[in-house]
Amino acid sequence: MMNDNVVSFFSEAPPYQALNEKLTYLLNFDTRGMMAFVVYFVAAFVVVNVMALIGGLGTYAERKISADIQMRQGPNRVGPFGLLQFLADGVKMIMKEDILPKAADKYLFFIAPILCMVGVFATLAVLPFSSGFTLTHLNIGVFYVLGVSSLVGVGIFLGGYSSNSKWSMLGGMRGASQIISYEVPVTLSIIAMVMLGGGLNFQTIVDGQGGLPHQWFIFHNPFTIISFVVFFIGMLAETNRAPFDLPEAESELVSGYHTEFTGMRFAFFALAEYVEVFVVCGVAAALYLGGYQVPFGLSSLEFLHTKVGLPMAPARMIGQFLEIGGFVTKTVLLYYVVIWIRWTLPRLRVDQLMTLCWKYLTPIALFNLVGIAVWIYLFNGESMWNLVFKTGAAAAGHH
C-alpha cells in the first residue's frame, strides 16, 4: 500500500503478526486483509466517537468560557463543574420530538444534516493526530480535506433550502456563499504551506517542522505569519464562527439554516460545527504549529528506547501518546482562541464579509504565496531563524 496508516503502524508490532499467523492457521485463509479491516474499523470507531465526545465537550467549553468572559457561572449542575452537561443536552435532543415542517422538502431535509456530518467526519480520516495513530497519511491529504469539507457547504445550503422558510433560506445562502468565497484565501494560504512542506501529505508537512516554535512553519519567515493570520480568519469564516456567523445570526435570522431543525437533526448540525472547528484547528496546528511534533524529540523511538531504555512496544506506544498530546494541546489552544474571539468581536455585515474576503484576504494571500515562493527560491527553503543562527555561527567562527 502506498499510504502509511494505523494498520501499517500496528502491523509492525510482533503481537499483531503473531495473531495474524494464528488466525490464518485457524481459519485456513490469509487473514491479513480481515485483520486490517477489523483494526481499521476499530480505530475509525474510536476516532469518530472520541471526536463526537470532543464536539460535545466543545459545547461545554463554549458555555464555560463565555460564562467566564461574561463573569457568569456557566453550567455547573450536571456532574463535576457541570462537565456532563453535554450528555444531558444530548439526551434532551434525542428525547425531543422530531418535527418535520409540512412544506419542507422531506428528502433534502433528511440528507442535509447527514451531508454536514459526513463532510466533517470524513476529514478525520487524514487528520494527523500522531505519526502512527492517524487513520491514514493520505498522500493528497490536504487536498482531500479541502474537497470533503466542501460537502458541509452543500449540506448547509440544502438545509436552508429544504426548510422552506425565509430565515433558513437566507442563512443557507449566506453560508454557502461564505464558504465558497473564503475557500479562496484559505486554499491560497494552504498552498503556500504545501510549498514549504514539499507535499500534499500531512505527514510530510508536519515532518518538515520541529518541536520547538522556531521550527514551526508559522515562524518560518515573515510571510508565513501573515499567511497564518489569513488562514485563521478564513477558517473562522468557513466554519461559520463569530465574527462570521452570519448564516446563523440570531438577531437577524432567528437561527439561520437550522431554524427548522429539531432533535437529532439539529444535534447533527451542532455537532458537525463543533467538530469542524476542532478539525480546522487541527489542520492549522498541523500546517503552521508543528502538528504532533514534540519538543526536543521526546517522543522519538530513539529517545525513549535507546536513551531511556524502555522496551520496544511500550516505547512506541508512549511516543505515540506523547505526539497525540502535543497535537491536541495545540489544537485545543487554538480552539480556545476561536471561542475567545466569538465572545469578543461583534458580527460583520454581509457586504463587509465579502469585502474582507475578496478585497483584502485574497490579494494578501496571493501576495503571500508569491512572497513565500520567492523566499524559498532565494534562501533555499531555510527559515529565518536558521539564517540568523548561521550568520551568528559564522560570525562566531571568525573569532
Next chain:
Amino acid sequence: MFDNFLFLSSAALTVCGALAVVLAPNLMHACTYLLTTLIGVSGLYVTLSADFLAATQLVVYVGGVVILMLFAIMLTGGNDNKSVNKFGIEKVAPMGNAKTFTLAGFSALIMALVILKIIANVNKATPKTELPPYETTVEKIGELLITDHVLAFEISSVLLLGALIGAALIARPRRREE
C-alpha cells in the same frame, strides 16, 4: 478485496446516481443525485490509482459546480414543474413528460447500441498486462503540467479567468437608469 469493494460501491453510487438524475421528478433532488454520481466517479478514480484526479473531482464538483447548480436552481425558481408559463400558455413540463422521455429513451437506445458495438471489441483488443502498482501521481502530474502540457495548462488558466470574468459580467443584473 478492498479494491473490489471500493469499486463496486463506487460503481453502484455512480450508476444509481446517474439513473436517479434521469428519473428524478424534482430538479433539486436530481442535483443531489448528481452529487452522489460525482462522488462515485471520484471513488472510481481512486480505484484507477488517480488520487489527484479524485481529489480534484471532489474539490471542483462538490465544492464548486454542484453548489453553483443549487444556487442557479434556487435563483431561477427552477424547481417548479408547471406545464404552463407565466402567460398561461401550455408547454412541455420543464422536467419532461412521457413524450420527451420516450424520445430520450429512443435516442439513448440508439446511442447505446452504437456504443455497445464499439466497446464489445475492447476486451479482445486490449492486451492483458499486469497492472502497475498504486502509486502517488501528484508529483508526476505536476511535472507533466509544467513540461509537456504547459501550453494547455496556460490556456486553461486563461480560459478559467475568462470564464470567471465572463460569468460575473453576464450574470450581473443591469441597472436601469432612466
Next chain:
Amino acid sequence: MEYTLGSILPIVLGPFLAFAVNVFLVKRWTKLGVFLSCFGMFVSLFYSFRIFKDFVFGKYSTDYYVHKVFTWFDLKAAGISDFAVDMGIYLDNMSAVMLFMVAGCAFLIHIFSTYYMAEDKRFGRFFVYLSLFTTGMLGLVLSDNLLSVFIFWELMGFCSYSLIGFYYEKEGAGNASMKAFMTTRIGDVFFLVGILAIWTTVGSVRFTDIYAAISSGAFDGLTAVGIPLATFAAFSIFMGTIGKSAQFPLQVWLPDAMWGPTPCSALIHAATMVAAGVYLSLRMYPLMELGGITTFIAYIGAITAFGAATIALVQTDIKAVLAYSTISQLGYMVLGIGVGAYNAAFMHLITHAVFKACLFLSAGSVIHSLHDHHTHAHVQEMPRMGGLRKKMPLTFLAMLCCTFAIAGFPLFSGFVSKDRILGDALVMASHSKAYWIPAFLGFTAALLTAFYMFRMMFLTFFGEPRDKDLYDHTHVEKLSWNRNVPLLILTVFTLGAWYSGNFFGAWVKVPGVEHKEWFATLIEKPHVEKFKAYKSLPFGSVDTGADRVFEESHYDPDHGMSKEEAHHVHLIHNIGAWASIVIALSGWFIAFMMYSKRSWNPGRWVNTFSGWYRALQNKYYFDDLYVKGVLQRGLLPFNNLLARFDMGVYDKYAIDGWEAVNRFFYRIARWVDNVIVDSIGVDGTGASVRFFNVILRTFQNGKIQFYFIVFLFVMVGYIWKLV
C-alpha cells in the same frame, strides 16, 4: 506696372463672396451679413479706385489691358469646331471710369440701404440681392467678350426680377417683376442672335477680335435675311440695349420697376441695369457705325427722351416722375450715340448715374419719412406732400442740386453732358436734314425735363403742406450718418466742375493735353479706321509699343474737319449751349408760375388738352397695346391655333396612333410577362424557395434539443460507418 489677377478680381469677388456667405447668414446673423455685404462693396470700391487712379491719373491713360482668366470651353480641343471661349478681363479708360462709378454708387447705395431697409423684415435678403446685382454689373464691365457680357447681363436680369418683386406679397410687385423680366427677355433674344451672328462671322466673341474683324472688312459683302450682316448684327445688339435700357418701344417695364424698394430703384436706374445697355452700345459702337444704323439709334433715343418726358409731366407719384425722367435721360444717351457724340453719351451715363442715384436716395428718404398713420404705409403721392423743406433741409438741398443737374443748369453736371449731346445733335442736323427731328425732340425734352423736375420740387418741398395730418406726424430729419453721408457725397458729385476740363484741366495731367476736359480726352470715339491696327492680342499682356492703337492721345474737337467746318461746329455748340440755358430757365419759370406762384392754372391746360392728358396718363396706351393688341389679339389666337393643331392633329393621329401600336405590343408583352415570367419564373422561384424553406424551417426551429438529436443521429451514423 502689371496688373495681377489679385488686383482686379477682388472687384467682382468682393460682392460675390459677400453674397455667397450672406446667403447662409440671412436668417440668424442678419447684421453680420449686412456688414459683410457692405464690406465686400468697400473692397470692390477700393480696388476699383486703384484702377481708376492708374488709368485716369497715371500712365495707362490710353492703354488697354487684357487678361485671360480661364478657358471656359474649347471646342477646338474637342474637335467639334474651331471655337473657343476664353473668359478674360478687358480694361481700358472707359471700363476704369465705369468701374469706379458703379462701385462707388453701389457702395453708397449699400450704406443708404442700411438706413432705409433697417426695419424691413427681409433686411438681410435685400442685401443678398444687392450684392449679387452689383456683382453682375461689375463682371459685365470687366468682361472681354460678348458671351460673358451676356452671362452677367442675364444675372442682372434675374436680380432685377428679384428686387422689383421684393415685396412679393403685393400683387403689383409680382406682376411688375414678371413684366420687367419678360420685356427685357425680348431684347435679350435679339442680343443673343446678334452674338451668334458675330460668332459665325468673326469666329470669336472677344471685343478685340471683333474690332480687328471690323477693321479688316470681315463683314463686307455678307448678308443675313436679305440685309447686310453688319446691319443685322448691329441691330440685334442694339435691340438688347433697347430692352435693357428701356428704350422705345420696350420702355414699359421701367416705370413698374418702382414697386421695388427705393434703394434698389436707385441701383437699377443709376449705376447698374439700365447703364449696362448703354454701355454695351458704346462698346459695340464701331459695329453700329459699320452697320449704318446710327440714324435709327438717334431717332429711337429722341423719341424715348421726348415721350418719357411728356409722360412725366402728369405723374403724381414722386418715384414715377423719377422713373420717366430716367427713361428720358437714357433716351438722351442713346441719342448721343446716334449722333456720334460718343464721349458725351458716356459722360451723360456717368453724370446721370450720380445725380439719379442721389435723386432716388433723396426721394427714398422723403418717402421713408412720410408715414401714414391710418394705412401704415409710406406715402409716395406728391399731392399729399408740400412744404417739406423745413422738415428735411438736407434732403431738400441734395434734391435741389440734383434737379439743377438734371435740368441742365450751368455749373452742374447735367449741363456739361446734356449740352454736348444736344450740341452734337444740332451739328448733325446742320449736316443732314434727317437729324432735325431728333435735335428738335431733344431740345423739347430738355424743356419738359426742366419743367417736370421743378414741378416735383415745388410740389414736394415748397408751399403749404396739403396733408396737414401727414405733415404733423413727420419728424424733423435726424442726423443718421448712413442716410446723410451717401446723400452728401453724391450731391457733391453733381457739380459740373468734376467732369469739366475747365475746372480740372490745370491739375489733371493728361498726356499731351493740359487745358482740355479730362473726360473728353480719356474717352475717345473709336474710329473704324483706327481698328486696322487691331489684331487678336495674346492674353495677359498690356498693349504697348508699336501695336498700340491710340498712339497719341489728343483731343480733336474738329473730328478731322476743315477750319470752316470746325468754326461751324463751334458756333452751333455755342448756340446749343445758350439754347439749353434758356430752355432750362424757361422750364423752371413755367413750373414756378404753375406750382409755386400758382398764377397759371395747370387744370386749364388739362381741360384744353384732355385727350393728350388721358393719353399721357395711360402712358400713350403702350401697356394696353401690348396686352390687348399684341398679347390678346396676336399671340393668344396664334396660341389657340397652335393648341388646336396640337390637340386635333398631333395628339389625335400621331400620339393616339402610336398608342394603338404600343397597346398591341403591350398585349403580347403582357402575355409573355404574365405567363412565362411571372407564373413560371417568379412564382416558380418563389415556390421552390418556399418548398426548401419548409424543409429548412423544420430543421432550424431554434430548439436546442432538436439540434442535439439531429447531431446525435448524424454522429451515430458516422460512428456506425467508421466502426
Next chain:
Amino acid sequence: MITLSSYLAISFALFVCGIAVMIARKNIIAILLGIELILNSAALNFAAYTRFVNHNLDGHIMSLFIIVIAAAEAAVGLAIVIRFFQIRESIHIDDATQLLQ
C-alpha cells in the same frame, strides 16, 4: 475481476444517462446536469484507458482539463441561465429560440 470493460460500462451508463437527461428535460439547468454527466463519463474513460492501456499519466491530464473545462462551462452556462431568467423569467429551453431568426 475489474477490467477496462467494467469502467467502460460505467462510463457508457453515465453517457447514455446524460444523453437521456439532455433530451428528456426541458429545464436548462437540468440539461446542464446532463452535460456534466457526459463530461464525467468522458473523463472517466480517459482515466481508465490510461490505467489499463497506456500506463502513463496523459489520460489524467486530459481528465484534469476536462474537469477544468467543465467548471468553466458550468460557471458561464449558469451565468447565462441566470441572465436569461432575468430577461425572460423562464428557464424553459423552448423559450430560448431567439437565435432562430
